[in-house]
Amino acid sequence: MATPRAYVPRAVPRIHFPQPRMFSTTPAALHEGIQRPKPGEGIKIHFKDSNGNLIKTVEANEGDDILSIAHEYDIDLEGACEGSIACSTCHVILDEDTFFQLEEPGDDENDMLDLAFGLTDTSRLGCQVKVSRDFDGISVQLPSATRNMYVDGAKPGH
Numbered sequence: 001m002a003t004p005r006a007y008v009p010r011a012v013p014r015i016h017f018p019q020p021r022m023f024s025t026t027p028a029a030l031h032e033g034i035q036r037p038k039p040g041e042g043i044k045i046h047f048k049d050s051n052g053n054l055i056k057t058v059e060a061n062e063g064d065d066i067l068s069i070a071h072e073y074d075i076d077l078e079g080a081c082e083g084s085i086a087c088s089t090c091h092v093i094l095d096e097d098t099f100f101q102l103e104e105p106g107d108d109e110n111d112m113l114d115l116a117f118g119l120t121d122t123s124r125l126g127c128q129v130k131v132s133r134d135f136d137g138i139s140v141q142l143p144s145a146t147r148n149m150y151v152d153g154a155k156p157g158h
Helices: 066-072 096-101 107-113
Strands: 043-048 054-060 091-094 123-125 138-141
Touching: 043 066, 054 066, 091 096, 107 123
Parallel strands: 043 138
Antiparallel strands: 043 054, 091 123, 091 138
């Protein structure tokens, strides 16, 4: 007969629980629009309809883009992709002097301009045109129509 062994407790394996996960959040970026300059201190921009009739004259700050300016002043320029160069709904027509002051459009902008309704030699996407002091008094003409991505008639606002 075998002699009983003394009971020797075995080490109980410890279950390793990882550190609790810490989640953090980053505040969402808010599209708050632009800051309007004090009257008389901004760069004047004349928005015109497709027939050349004045819609509204507004003032903007240096560095603002045409699309944001239009939204700030409730001018009917859509910008369905919100400036991500994924549509042509912010297509604008510039005068020649202004057009030739700008840098050449990039490949993405050219690709979207190919889809724009009423394309001209001086067409640009409004989201890509940054205003400079040299632009004081420019005219920005809106085309007669856009290839609208919205089917419900929704229009972005600021």
